[in-house]
Amino acid sequence: MASHYTLAEGCPYASNITSVQVRNGSGGGLVLMQDTQLIETLAHFSRERIPERVVHAKAAGGYAVFEVTHDCSDITSASFLNAVGKKTEVLLRISTVGPERGSADTVRDVHGWGMKLYTDQGNLDWVFNNTPVFFVRDPIKFPSLNRSHKRNPRTNVPDANMFWDFHVGNPEGIHQIMHLFSDRGTPASLRHMNAYSGHTYKFTKEDGSFKYVKIHIKTQLGVKNFTRETAVKVAGENPDYLVQDLYDAIDTGNYPLWNVYVQVMDPREAENYKWNIFDMTKVWPHEDFPLRQIGRLTLNRNPQNYFTDIEQAAFSPSTMVPGIAPSADPMLQARMFAYPDAARYRLGVNYQQLPTNAARSPVYCPFQRDGFMNFSTNYGDDPNYVGSILRPTVFAAASKGNGRVASTITEHEKWVGEACGFATQITEEDFEQATALWEILGREPGHQERFIGNVADHLRGVTDSRLRNMVYVLFSHVNAGLAAGIQAATEASLS
Numbered sequence: 001m002a003s004h005y006t007l008a009e010g011c012p013y014a015s016n017i018t019s020v021q022v023r024n025g026s027g028g029g030l031v032l033m034q035d036t037q038l039i040e041t042l043a044h045f046s047r048e049r050i051p052e053r054v055v056h057a058k059a060a061g062g063y064a065v066f067e068v069t070h071d072c073s074d075i076t077s078a079s080f081l082n083a084v085g086k087k088t089e090v091l092l093r094i095s096t097v098g099p100e101r102g103s104a105d106t107v108r109d110v111h112g113w114g115m116k117l118y119t120d121q122g123n124l125d126w127v128f129n130n131t132p133v134f135f136v137r138d139p140i141k142f143p144s145l146n147r148s149h150k151r152n153p154r155t156n157v158p159d160a161n162m163f164w165d166f167h168v169g170n171p172e173g174i175h176q177i178m179h180l181f182s183d184r185g186t187p188a189s190l191r192h193m194n195a196y197s198g199h200t201y202k203f204t205k206e207d208g209s210f211k212y213v214k215i216h217i218k219t220q221l222g223v224k225n226f227t228r229e230t231a232v233k234v235a236g237e238n239p240d241y242l243v244q245d246l247y248d249a250i251d252t253g254n255y256p257l258w259n260v261y262v263q264v265m266d267p268r269e270a271e272n273y274k275w276n277i278f279d280m281t282k283v284w285p286h287e288d289f290p291l292r293q294i295g296r297l298t299l300n301r302n303p304q305n306y307f308t309d310i311e312q313a314a315f316s317p318s319t320m321v322p323g324i325a326p327s328a329d330p331m332l333q334a335r336m337f338a339y340p341d342a343a344r345y346r347l348g349v350n351y352q353q354l355p356t357n358a359a360r361s362p363v364y365c366p367f368q369r370d371g372f373m374n375f376s377t378n379y380g381d382d383p384n385y386v387g388s389i390l391r392p393t394v395f396a397a398a399s400k401g402n403g404r405v406a407s408t409i410t411e412h413e414k415w416v417g418e419a420c421g422f423a424t425q426i427t428e429e430d431f432e433q434a435t436a437l438w439e440i441l442g443r444e445p446g447h448q449e450r451f452i453g454n455v456a457d458h459l460r461g462v463t464d465s466r467l468r469n470m471v472y473v474l475f476s477h478v479n480a481g482l483a484a485g486i487q488a489a490t491e492a493s494l495s
Protein backbone atom coordinates (compact mmCIF):
# COMPACT_ATOMS: atom_id res chain seq x y z
CA MET A 1 0.00 0.00 0.00
CA ALA A 2 1.42 3.40 -0.99
CA SER A 3 1.94 5.96 1.81
CA HIS A 4 0.32 8.78 -0.12
CA TYR A 5 -1.86 9.52 -3.13
CA THR A 6 -0.28 10.43 -6.44
CA LEU A 7 -1.62 11.48 -9.80
CA ALA A 8 -1.90 8.62 -12.32
CA GLU A 9 1.42 9.83 -13.71
CA GLY A 10 3.05 9.48 -10.29
CA CYS A 11 3.30 13.07 -9.09
CA PRO A 12 2.56 13.23 -5.33
CA TYR A 13 -0.90 14.62 -4.70
CA ALA A 14 -1.79 17.22 -2.04
CA SER A 15 -2.57 15.67 1.31
CA ASN A 16 -6.27 16.50 1.27
CA ILE A 17 -8.61 14.94 -1.26
CA THR A 18 -10.70 17.96 -2.13
CA SER A 19 -10.47 19.75 -5.45
CA VAL A 20 -8.44 22.95 -5.73
CA GLN A 21 -10.76 25.93 -5.29
CA VAL A 22 -10.36 29.70 -5.25
CA ARG A 23 -12.56 31.46 -2.71
CA ASN A 24 -14.68 34.20 -4.19
CA GLY A 25 -15.27 36.03 -0.91
CA SER A 26 -18.84 34.88 -0.32
CA GLY A 27 -17.88 31.45 0.98
CA GLY A 28 -18.19 29.57 -2.31
CA GLY A 29 -15.32 28.49 -4.52
CA LEU A 30 -14.32 28.48 -8.15
CA VAL A 31 -12.62 25.37 -9.51
CA LEU A 32 -9.63 25.82 -11.75
CA MET A 33 -8.83 24.20 -15.07
CA GLN A 34 -5.35 23.62 -13.68
CA ASP A 35 -6.82 21.14 -11.22
CA THR A 36 -6.23 18.40 -13.75
CA GLN A 37 -6.93 15.69 -11.20
CA LEU A 38 -10.50 16.97 -10.84
CA ILE A 39 -10.88 16.74 -14.61
CA GLU A 40 -9.21 13.32 -14.71
CA THR A 41 -11.42 12.09 -11.89
CA LEU A 42 -14.64 13.08 -13.62
CA ALA A 43 -13.48 12.05 -17.08
CA HIS A 44 -12.27 8.66 -15.87
CA PHE A 45 -15.51 8.03 -14.01
CA SER A 46 -17.48 8.59 -17.22
CA ARG A 47 -15.34 5.92 -18.83
CA GLU A 48 -15.29 3.30 -16.05
CA ARG A 49 -17.60 0.89 -17.83
CA ILE A 50 -16.48 -1.32 -20.67
CA PRO A 51 -19.08 -2.87 -22.98
CA GLU A 52 -21.06 -5.55 -21.23
CA ARG A 53 -20.84 -9.01 -22.77
CA VAL A 54 -23.76 -9.42 -25.19
CA VAL A 55 -24.34 -12.81 -23.56
CA HIS A 56 -22.97 -14.20 -20.27
CA ALA A 57 -22.84 -10.72 -18.68
CA LYS A 58 -23.65 -11.68 -15.08
CA ALA A 59 -21.02 -13.85 -13.44
CA ALA A 60 -19.07 -15.06 -10.48
CA GLY A 61 -15.47 -16.15 -10.72
CA GLY A 62 -12.35 -17.28 -8.98
CA TYR A 63 -9.13 -19.23 -9.27
CA ALA A 64 -8.86 -22.99 -9.19
CA VAL A 65 -6.36 -25.80 -9.48
CA PHE A 66 -6.74 -28.57 -12.04
CA GLU A 67 -4.96 -31.78 -11.03
CA VAL A 68 -4.46 -34.84 -13.20
CA THR A 69 -5.89 -37.88 -11.42
CA HIS A 70 -5.61 -40.58 -14.08
CA ASP A 71 -3.14 -41.35 -16.83
CA CYS A 72 -4.53 -40.38 -20.25
CA SER A 73 -1.34 -40.46 -22.29
CA ASP A 74 -2.95 -43.08 -24.53
CA ILE A 75 -5.36 -40.48 -25.92
CA THR A 76 -3.61 -37.09 -25.73
CA SER A 77 -0.13 -35.63 -25.67
CA ALA A 78 -1.33 -32.47 -23.92
CA SER A 79 1.48 -31.44 -21.65
CA PHE A 80 -0.74 -30.39 -18.74
CA LEU A 81 -2.25 -33.89 -18.74
CA ASN A 82 0.99 -35.84 -19.06
CA ALA A 83 1.55 -36.91 -15.45
CA VAL A 84 -0.74 -37.99 -12.66
CA GLY A 85 -0.57 -35.35 -9.95
CA LYS A 86 0.42 -32.52 -12.31
CA LYS A 87 -1.31 -29.26 -11.36
CA THR A 88 -2.34 -26.31 -13.51
CA GLU A 89 -3.65 -22.94 -12.36
CA VAL A 90 -7.16 -22.16 -13.62
CA LEU A 91 -9.38 -19.07 -13.88
CA LEU A 92 -13.07 -19.96 -13.66
CA ARG A 93 -16.04 -17.72 -14.54
CA ILE A 94 -19.61 -18.99 -14.16
CA SER A 95 -22.45 -16.93 -15.61
CA THR A 96 -26.05 -16.76 -16.63
CA VAL A 97 -26.52 -16.21 -20.36
CA GLY A 98 -29.37 -13.91 -21.36
CA PRO A 99 -29.86 -11.28 -18.66
CA GLU A 100 -27.72 -8.21 -18.09
CA ARG A 101 -24.84 -7.74 -15.67
CA GLY A 102 -27.01 -6.39 -12.88
CA SER A 103 -29.74 -8.99 -13.22
CA ALA A 104 -30.80 -11.55 -10.65
CA ASP A 105 -28.66 -14.65 -10.93
CA THR A 106 -31.26 -17.21 -9.86
CA VAL A 107 -33.48 -16.64 -12.90
CA ARG A 108 -34.11 -19.69 -15.08
CA ASP A 109 -31.31 -19.83 -17.63
CA VAL A 110 -28.53 -21.93 -19.02
CA HIS A 111 -25.32 -21.23 -17.09
CA GLY A 112 -22.00 -20.58 -18.81
CA TRP A 113 -18.72 -22.03 -17.62
CA GLY A 114 -15.57 -20.22 -18.82
CA MET A 115 -12.39 -21.91 -17.70
CA LYS A 116 -8.88 -20.79 -18.57
CA LEU A 117 -6.12 -23.29 -17.83
CA TYR A 118 -2.75 -21.52 -17.71
CA THR A 119 -0.80 -24.56 -18.93
CA ASP A 120 2.95 -24.85 -19.48
CA GLN A 121 2.25 -24.84 -23.24
CA GLY A 122 0.00 -21.80 -23.32
CA ASN A 123 -3.58 -21.19 -22.36
CA LEU A 124 -6.43 -23.61 -22.85
CA ASP A 125 -9.98 -22.24 -22.61
CA TRP A 126 -12.89 -24.55 -21.97
CA VAL A 127 -15.98 -22.48 -22.69
CA PHE A 128 -18.78 -24.77 -21.60
CA ASN A 129 -22.35 -24.70 -20.27
CA ASN A 130 -24.12 -26.48 -17.43
CA THR A 131 -26.12 -28.43 -20.01
CA PRO A 132 -24.65 -31.10 -22.31
CA VAL A 133 -26.45 -29.83 -25.43
CA PHE A 134 -27.38 -26.54 -27.08
CA PHE A 135 -30.46 -24.90 -28.63
CA VAL A 136 -29.18 -24.74 -32.21
CA ARG A 137 -26.63 -26.51 -34.37
CA ASP A 138 -26.43 -23.96 -37.16
CA PRO A 139 -24.30 -21.01 -36.04
CA ILE A 140 -26.15 -18.47 -38.18
CA LYS A 141 -29.07 -18.88 -35.76
CA PHE A 142 -26.98 -17.98 -32.72
CA PRO A 143 -27.73 -14.21 -32.59
CA SER A 144 -31.44 -14.82 -33.28
CA LEU A 145 -31.64 -17.39 -30.51
CA ASN A 146 -30.13 -15.03 -28.00
CA ARG A 147 -32.22 -12.03 -29.02
CA SER A 148 -35.38 -14.12 -28.68
CA HIS A 149 -34.43 -14.80 -25.03
CA LYS A 150 -33.76 -11.12 -24.32
CA ARG A 151 -35.89 -7.97 -24.52
CA ASN A 152 -38.65 -7.25 -26.99
CA PRO A 153 -37.34 -4.44 -29.21
CA ARG A 154 -40.58 -2.46 -28.71
CA THR A 155 -41.59 -3.07 -25.10
CA ASN A 156 -38.04 -3.47 -23.76
CA VAL A 157 -39.08 -6.37 -21.53
CA PRO A 158 -38.37 -10.10 -21.96
CA ASP A 159 -41.17 -11.61 -23.99
CA ALA A 160 -42.52 -15.17 -23.82
CA ASN A 161 -44.04 -14.68 -27.29
CA MET A 162 -40.60 -14.13 -28.77
CA PHE A 163 -39.05 -16.97 -26.81
CA TRP A 164 -41.57 -19.60 -27.88
CA ASP A 165 -41.92 -18.21 -31.39
CA PHE A 166 -38.20 -18.84 -31.90
CA HIS A 167 -38.31 -22.35 -30.46
CA VAL A 168 -41.43 -23.46 -32.34
CA GLY A 169 -39.75 -22.28 -35.54
CA ASN A 170 -36.43 -23.95 -34.65
CA PRO A 171 -37.47 -27.20 -32.94
CA GLU A 172 -33.99 -28.74 -32.96
CA GLY A 173 -33.64 -26.97 -29.60
CA ILE A 174 -36.22 -29.17 -27.87
CA HIS A 175 -33.59 -31.25 -26.05
CA GLN A 176 -32.03 -28.12 -24.55
CA ILE A 177 -35.51 -26.78 -23.71
CA MET A 178 -36.03 -29.96 -21.69
CA HIS A 179 -32.87 -29.22 -19.69
CA LEU A 180 -33.74 -25.55 -19.26
CA PHE A 181 -37.20 -26.15 -17.80
CA SER A 182 -36.06 -29.03 -15.58
CA ASP A 183 -34.88 -28.26 -12.05
CA ARG A 184 -31.36 -27.82 -13.44
CA GLY A 185 -32.52 -24.56 -15.05
CA THR A 186 -32.44 -22.97 -11.59
CA PRO A 187 -29.27 -24.13 -9.76
CA ALA A 188 -29.31 -23.57 -6.00
CA SER A 189 -25.59 -22.91 -6.04
CA LEU A 190 -22.82 -22.69 -8.61
CA ARG A 191 -20.89 -25.15 -6.45
CA HIS A 192 -23.54 -27.80 -6.99
CA MET A 193 -23.62 -27.62 -10.78
CA ASN A 194 -22.07 -29.68 -13.58
CA ALA A 195 -20.51 -28.37 -16.79
CA TYR A 196 -20.22 -30.01 -20.19
CA SER A 197 -18.24 -29.30 -23.33
CA GLY A 198 -21.34 -29.89 -25.44
CA HIS A 199 -19.13 -29.80 -28.50
CA THR A 200 -17.13 -32.75 -29.67
CA TYR A 201 -13.41 -32.02 -29.44
CA LYS A 202 -10.37 -34.04 -30.42
CA PHE A 203 -7.66 -35.33 -28.14
CA THR A 204 -4.58 -35.68 -30.33
CA LYS A 205 -1.22 -37.38 -30.02
CA GLU A 206 2.13 -36.46 -31.50
CA ASP A 207 1.98 -39.44 -33.87
CA GLY A 208 -1.01 -37.78 -35.59
CA SER A 209 -3.65 -40.12 -34.19
CA PHE A 210 -6.67 -38.73 -32.39
CA LYS A 211 -9.87 -39.58 -30.56
CA TYR A 212 -13.10 -37.64 -30.43
CA VAL A 213 -14.00 -36.57 -26.90
CA LYS A 214 -16.72 -34.83 -24.96
CA ILE A 215 -15.71 -33.34 -21.62
CA HIS A 216 -17.84 -33.54 -18.46
CA ILE A 217 -17.11 -31.62 -15.26
CA LYS A 218 -19.20 -33.01 -12.41
CA THR A 219 -19.68 -31.46 -9.01
CA GLN A 220 -18.53 -33.60 -6.12
CA LEU A 221 -20.92 -31.79 -3.80
CA GLY A 222 -24.00 -33.22 -5.56
CA VAL A 223 -26.31 -31.38 -7.97
CA LYS A 224 -28.68 -29.05 -6.07
CA ASN A 225 -31.40 -26.93 -7.59
CA PHE A 226 -34.03 -24.44 -6.52
CA THR A 227 -37.67 -24.94 -7.31
CA ARG A 228 -39.17 -22.23 -9.51
CA GLU A 229 -40.89 -20.65 -6.52
CA THR A 230 -37.70 -20.49 -4.45
CA ALA A 231 -35.64 -19.17 -7.35
CA VAL A 232 -38.12 -16.32 -7.88
CA LYS A 233 -38.21 -15.50 -4.16
CA VAL A 234 -34.43 -15.49 -3.84
CA ALA A 235 -34.12 -13.29 -6.94
CA GLY A 236 -36.17 -10.65 -5.13
CA GLU A 237 -34.33 -10.97 -1.85
CA ASN A 238 -30.78 -11.05 -3.17
CA PRO A 239 -30.19 -10.71 -6.92
CA ASP A 240 -26.54 -11.65 -6.31
CA TYR A 241 -27.31 -14.78 -4.36
CA LEU A 242 -25.25 -17.21 -6.44
CA VAL A 243 -22.30 -14.83 -6.74
CA GLN A 244 -22.31 -14.26 -2.98
CA ASP A 245 -22.67 -17.96 -2.19
CA LEU A 246 -19.62 -18.84 -4.26
CA TYR A 247 -17.52 -16.00 -2.86
CA ASP A 248 -18.42 -16.83 0.74
CA ALA A 249 -17.74 -20.54 0.28
CA ILE A 250 -14.25 -19.89 -1.05
CA ASP A 251 -13.61 -17.18 1.53
CA THR A 252 -14.36 -19.60 4.36
CA GLY A 253 -12.21 -22.38 2.91
CA ASN A 254 -15.22 -24.40 1.82
CA TYR A 255 -13.68 -25.08 -1.60
CA PRO A 256 -15.97 -26.43 -4.33
CA LEU A 257 -14.73 -29.57 -6.03
CA TRP A 258 -15.45 -31.09 -9.42
CA ASN A 259 -14.20 -34.23 -11.15
CA VAL A 260 -13.30 -33.96 -14.82
CA TYR A 261 -14.16 -36.79 -17.20
CA VAL A 262 -14.05 -37.50 -20.91
CA GLN A 263 -16.17 -39.67 -23.15
CA VAL A 264 -13.86 -41.10 -25.80
CA MET A 265 -14.85 -42.17 -29.31
CA ASP A 266 -12.63 -43.63 -31.99
CA PRO A 267 -12.97 -41.83 -35.36
CA ARG A 268 -14.06 -45.10 -36.99
CA GLU A 269 -16.90 -45.48 -34.48
CA ALA A 270 -18.00 -41.94 -35.31
CA GLU A 271 -18.58 -42.82 -38.93
CA ASN A 272 -21.25 -45.39 -38.14
CA TYR A 273 -22.64 -44.04 -34.90
CA LYS A 274 -26.37 -43.47 -34.65
CA TRP A 275 -25.92 -39.77 -33.86
CA ASN A 276 -24.01 -37.21 -35.85
CA ILE A 277 -21.25 -36.40 -33.39
CA PHE A 278 -20.96 -32.82 -34.67
CA ASP A 279 -24.58 -32.08 -33.77
CA MET A 280 -24.55 -30.01 -30.60
CA THR A 281 -28.17 -30.83 -29.82
CA LYS A 282 -27.24 -34.46 -29.03
CA VAL A 283 -25.37 -36.23 -26.26
CA TRP A 284 -23.39 -39.44 -26.49
CA PRO A 285 -25.30 -41.83 -24.21
CA HIS A 286 -23.24 -42.91 -21.21
CA GLU A 287 -24.00 -46.54 -21.96
CA ASP A 288 -22.21 -46.32 -25.31
CA PHE A 289 -19.39 -44.05 -24.17
CA PRO A 290 -18.80 -44.27 -20.41
CA LEU A 291 -17.15 -41.45 -18.53
CA ARG A 292 -13.45 -41.80 -17.95
CA GLN A 293 -11.91 -39.58 -15.26
CA ILE A 294 -8.85 -37.50 -16.11
CA GLY A 295 -8.69 -34.92 -13.35
CA ARG A 296 -10.21 -32.87 -10.59
CA LEU A 297 -10.82 -29.17 -10.16
CA THR A 298 -10.67 -27.32 -6.84
CA LEU A 299 -11.87 -23.72 -6.73
CA ASN A 300 -9.81 -22.22 -3.93
CA ARG A 301 -9.11 -18.50 -4.40
CA ASN A 302 -11.35 -15.50 -4.81
CA PRO A 303 -10.32 -12.77 -7.25
CA GLN A 304 -8.35 -9.89 -5.78
CA ASN A 305 -10.28 -7.48 -8.00
CA TYR A 306 -13.38 -8.51 -9.90
CA PHE A 307 -12.88 -6.10 -12.79
CA THR A 308 -9.28 -6.97 -13.56
CA ASP A 309 -9.54 -10.69 -12.92
CA ILE A 310 -13.03 -11.63 -14.10
CA GLU A 311 -14.63 -8.79 -16.09
CA GLN A 312 -11.51 -8.36 -18.23
CA ALA A 313 -11.17 -12.10 -18.72
CA ALA A 314 -11.77 -13.28 -22.27
CA PHE A 315 -12.47 -16.91 -23.05
CA SER A 316 -12.58 -18.54 -26.46
CA PRO A 317 -13.00 -22.12 -27.64
CA SER A 318 -10.19 -21.33 -30.09
CA THR A 319 -7.67 -20.98 -27.26
CA MET A 320 -6.14 -24.45 -27.30
CA VAL A 321 -2.91 -26.25 -26.57
CA PRO A 322 -1.14 -29.09 -28.37
CA GLY A 323 -2.93 -32.36 -27.67
CA ILE A 324 -6.41 -30.83 -27.95
CA ALA A 325 -8.02 -29.79 -31.22
CA PRO A 326 -11.35 -28.68 -32.63
CA SER A 327 -13.76 -30.98 -34.45
CA ALA A 328 -15.92 -30.22 -37.47
CA ASP A 329 -18.87 -29.18 -35.28
CA PRO A 330 -20.15 -26.06 -37.12
CA MET A 331 -21.09 -24.36 -33.86
CA LEU A 332 -17.59 -24.87 -32.49
CA GLN A 333 -16.02 -23.63 -35.71
CA ALA A 334 -18.17 -20.48 -35.59
CA ARG A 335 -17.53 -19.84 -31.90
CA MET A 336 -13.81 -20.01 -32.61
CA PHE A 337 -14.27 -16.84 -34.63
CA ALA A 338 -17.00 -15.15 -32.59
CA TYR A 339 -15.42 -15.24 -29.13
CA PRO A 340 -12.06 -13.61 -29.95
CA ASP A 341 -13.97 -11.11 -32.08
CA ALA A 342 -16.15 -10.23 -29.09
CA ALA A 343 -13.03 -9.78 -26.96
CA ARG A 344 -11.45 -7.44 -29.51
CA TYR A 345 -14.61 -5.32 -29.44
CA ARG A 346 -15.03 -5.39 -25.66
CA LEU A 347 -11.42 -5.14 -24.49
CA GLY A 348 -9.39 -4.06 -27.49
CA VAL A 349 -7.09 -5.70 -29.94
CA ASN A 350 -4.41 -6.44 -27.34
CA TYR A 351 -6.76 -8.18 -24.91
CA GLN A 352 -4.46 -11.20 -24.75
CA GLN A 353 -1.87 -9.04 -22.96
CA LEU A 354 -4.15 -8.21 -20.03
CA PRO A 355 -2.75 -9.97 -16.95
CA THR A 356 -5.83 -12.17 -16.49
CA ASN A 357 -5.62 -13.37 -20.10
CA ALA A 358 -1.85 -13.56 -20.48
CA ALA A 359 -0.27 -16.98 -20.74
CA ARG A 360 1.97 -17.97 -17.84
CA SER A 361 4.27 -19.74 -20.33
CA PRO A 362 6.55 -17.74 -22.68
CA VAL A 363 4.80 -15.97 -25.55
CA TYR A 364 6.45 -15.06 -28.84
CA CYS A 365 3.79 -14.03 -31.36
CA PRO A 366 5.19 -11.50 -33.82
CA PHE A 367 2.14 -12.02 -36.00
CA GLN A 368 0.54 -9.48 -33.66
CA ARG A 369 2.36 -6.15 -33.24
CA ASP A 370 1.50 -2.66 -32.03
CA GLY A 371 -2.22 -1.79 -31.73
CA PHE A 372 -4.16 0.15 -29.10
CA MET A 373 -3.03 -0.25 -25.50
CA ASN A 374 -0.05 -2.40 -26.26
CA PHE A 375 1.73 -2.62 -22.94
CA SER A 376 4.07 -5.49 -23.73
CA THR A 377 7.68 -4.99 -24.78
CA ASN A 378 6.26 -5.37 -28.31
CA TYR A 379 9.21 -7.66 -29.17
CA GLY A 380 11.67 -4.79 -28.91
CA ASP A 381 13.84 -4.50 -31.99
CA ASP A 382 12.93 -7.94 -33.36
CA PRO A 383 11.70 -7.93 -36.99
CA ASN A 384 8.09 -6.77 -37.16
CA TYR A 385 7.39 -9.40 -39.82
CA VAL A 386 7.73 -13.17 -39.73
CA GLY A 387 10.30 -15.42 -41.42
CA SER A 388 13.28 -13.08 -41.21
CA ILE A 389 16.52 -14.30 -42.77
CA LEU A 390 18.34 -11.24 -41.44
CA ARG A 391 17.60 -12.27 -37.85
CA PRO A 392 17.36 -16.08 -38.23
CA THR A 393 18.16 -16.67 -34.56
CA VAL A 394 14.95 -14.98 -33.57
CA PHE A 395 12.97 -17.00 -36.10
CA ALA A 396 14.54 -20.29 -35.03
CA ALA A 397 13.86 -19.64 -31.38
CA ALA A 398 10.26 -18.76 -32.14
CA SER A 399 9.68 -21.78 -34.34
CA LYS A 400 10.25 -24.42 -31.72
CA GLY A 401 6.51 -24.64 -31.60
CA ASN A 402 4.17 -27.50 -31.81
CA GLY A 403 2.23 -27.14 -35.02
CA ARG A 404 -1.10 -27.22 -33.24
CA VAL A 405 -3.02 -25.66 -36.08
CA ALA A 406 -1.59 -27.98 -38.72
CA SER A 407 -2.16 -31.06 -36.60
CA THR A 408 -5.89 -30.40 -36.40
CA ILE A 409 -6.43 -30.98 -40.10
CA THR A 410 -6.54 -34.70 -40.63
CA GLU A 411 -7.63 -37.06 -43.31
CA HIS A 412 -10.68 -37.96 -41.28
CA GLU A 413 -12.43 -34.67 -42.04
CA LYS A 414 -12.95 -35.91 -45.60
CA TRP A 415 -15.88 -38.16 -44.75
CA VAL A 416 -17.67 -35.36 -42.99
CA GLY A 417 -19.66 -33.69 -45.71
CA GLU A 418 -23.14 -33.28 -44.30
CA ALA A 419 -22.87 -30.20 -42.13
CA CYS A 420 -25.48 -28.27 -44.11
CA GLY A 421 -27.91 -31.16 -44.26
CA PHE A 422 -27.97 -32.07 -40.60
CA ALA A 423 -27.95 -28.49 -39.41
CA THR A 424 -31.12 -27.52 -41.26
CA GLN A 425 -33.34 -30.60 -41.37
CA ILE A 426 -35.52 -31.58 -38.41
CA THR A 427 -36.60 -35.19 -38.04
CA GLU A 428 -38.31 -37.24 -35.34
CA GLU A 429 -34.81 -38.32 -34.27
CA ASP A 430 -34.35 -34.82 -32.90
CA PHE A 431 -36.92 -35.63 -30.23
CA GLU A 432 -35.52 -39.00 -29.11
CA GLN A 433 -33.01 -37.69 -26.58
CA ALA A 434 -35.52 -35.13 -25.31
CA THR A 435 -37.89 -38.03 -24.64
CA ALA A 436 -35.07 -39.91 -22.87
CA LEU A 437 -34.54 -36.94 -20.58
CA TRP A 438 -38.28 -36.68 -19.88
CA GLU A 439 -38.16 -40.30 -18.72
CA ILE A 440 -35.08 -39.61 -16.57
CA LEU A 441 -36.94 -36.77 -14.84
CA GLY A 442 -39.61 -39.35 -14.02
CA ARG A 443 -37.10 -41.23 -11.84
CA GLU A 444 -37.15 -38.37 -9.33
CA PRO A 445 -40.42 -37.87 -7.41
CA GLY A 446 -42.26 -34.71 -8.46
CA HIS A 447 -39.76 -33.63 -11.13
CA GLN A 448 -42.06 -34.18 -14.10
CA GLU A 449 -44.82 -32.25 -12.34
CA ARG A 450 -42.42 -29.39 -11.57
CA PHE A 451 -41.27 -29.41 -15.20
CA ILE A 452 -44.85 -29.00 -16.42
CA GLY A 453 -45.39 -26.19 -13.92
CA ASN A 454 -42.17 -24.46 -15.02
CA VAL A 455 -43.17 -24.50 -18.69
CA ALA A 456 -46.78 -23.50 -18.01
CA ASP A 457 -45.67 -20.60 -15.83
CA HIS A 458 -43.57 -19.26 -18.71
CA LEU A 459 -45.97 -20.17 -21.49
CA ARG A 460 -48.88 -18.31 -19.96
CA GLY A 461 -47.00 -15.17 -20.96
CA VAL A 462 -47.74 -16.05 -24.60
CA THR A 463 -50.68 -13.90 -25.64
CA ASP A 464 -51.21 -15.53 -29.05
CA SER A 465 -53.29 -18.71 -28.60
CA ARG A 466 -52.15 -20.02 -31.99
CA LEU A 467 -48.54 -19.92 -30.78
CA ARG A 468 -49.46 -21.62 -27.50
CA ASN A 469 -51.05 -24.43 -29.49
CA MET A 470 -47.91 -24.80 -31.57
CA VAL A 471 -45.90 -25.17 -28.36
CA TYR A 472 -48.22 -27.97 -27.19
CA VAL A 473 -47.65 -29.70 -30.53
CA LEU A 474 -43.88 -29.26 -30.12
CA PHE A 475 -43.96 -31.01 -26.73
CA SER A 476 -46.27 -33.73 -28.07
CA HIS A 477 -43.31 -34.98 -30.13
CA VAL A 478 -41.48 -35.54 -26.84
CA ASN A 479 -44.33 -37.17 -24.94
CA ALA A 480 -48.10 -36.99 -25.36
CA GLY A 481 -48.77 -36.87 -21.61
CA LEU A 482 -46.23 -34.08 -21.20
CA ALA A 483 -47.92 -32.00 -23.90
CA ALA A 484 -51.37 -32.59 -22.41
CA GLY A 485 -50.08 -31.65 -18.94
CA ILE A 486 -48.54 -28.42 -20.19
CA GLN A 487 -51.68 -27.53 -22.12
CA ALA A 488 -53.98 -28.17 -19.17
CA ALA A 489 -51.79 -26.23 -16.70
CA THR A 490 -51.24 -23.30 -19.05
CA GLU A 491 -54.83 -22.85 -20.16
CA ALA A 492 -56.11 -23.26 -16.58
CA SER A 493 -53.82 -20.47 -15.43
CA LEU A 494 -55.26 -18.18 -18.12
CA SER A 495 -58.93 -18.78 -17.47
Ligand code: NDP
Pocket (backbone or CB within 6 Å): 132, 179, 182, 183, 184, 194, 216, 218, 283, 284, 285, 286, 287, 432, 433, 434, 436, 437, 440, 441
Ligand atom coordinates in the same frame (compact mmCIF):
# COMPACT_ATOMS: atom_id res chain seq x y z
P1 NDP B 1 -28.18 -42.27 -18.55
O1 NDP B 1 -29.49 -42.92 -18.38
O2 NDP B 1 -26.98 -43.14 -18.73
O3 NDP B 1 -27.85 -41.32 -17.31
C1 NDP B 1 -28.76 -40.33 -16.99
C2 NDP B 1 -28.02 -39.04 -16.96
O4 NDP B 1 -28.98 -38.03 -16.99
C3 NDP B 1 -27.29 -38.87 -15.65
O5 NDP B 1 -26.01 -39.38 -15.74
C4 NDP B 1 -27.31 -37.36 -15.47
O6 NDP B 1 -26.20 -36.74 -16.05
C5 NDP B 1 -28.49 -36.93 -16.30
N1 NDP B 1 -29.54 -36.43 -15.44
C6 NDP B 1 -30.07 -36.99 -14.37
N2 NDP B 1 -31.03 -36.20 -13.87
C7 NDP B 1 -31.07 -35.13 -14.66
C8 NDP B 1 -31.84 -33.95 -14.66
N3 NDP B 1 -32.75 -33.75 -13.72
N4 NDP B 1 -31.63 -33.05 -15.60
C9 NDP B 1 -30.70 -33.26 -16.55
N5 NDP B 1 -29.93 -34.35 -16.60
C10 NDP B 1 -30.14 -35.28 -15.66
O7 NDP B 1 -28.30 -41.17 -19.68
P2 NDP B 1 -27.88 -41.18 -21.18
O8 NDP B 1 -26.43 -40.89 -21.29
O9 NDP B 1 -28.39 -42.39 -21.87
O10 NDP B 1 -28.69 -39.93 -21.69
C11 NDP B 1 -30.08 -39.84 -21.48
C12 NDP B 1 -30.44 -38.39 -21.29
O11 NDP B 1 -29.75 -37.92 -20.15
C13 NDP B 1 -29.98 -37.53 -22.45
O12 NDP B 1 -30.95 -37.43 -23.43
C14 NDP B 1 -29.65 -36.25 -21.79
O13 NDP B 1 -30.69 -35.34 -21.91
C15 NDP B 1 -29.40 -36.58 -20.35
N6 NDP B 1 -28.00 -36.37 -20.03
C16 NDP B 1 -27.06 -37.09 -20.72
C17 NDP B 1 -25.75 -36.76 -20.60
C18 NDP B 1 -24.74 -37.46 -21.45
O14 NDP B 1 -23.70 -36.86 -21.70
N7 NDP B 1 -24.99 -38.65 -21.89
C19 NDP B 1 -25.30 -35.70 -19.68
C20 NDP B 1 -26.36 -35.07 -18.95
C21 NDP B 1 -27.66 -35.38 -19.17
P3 NDP B 1 -24.99 -36.23 -15.16
O15 NDP B 1 -24.42 -37.49 -14.57
O16 NDP B 1 -24.08 -35.57 -16.11
O17 NDP B 1 -25.55 -35.34 -14.13
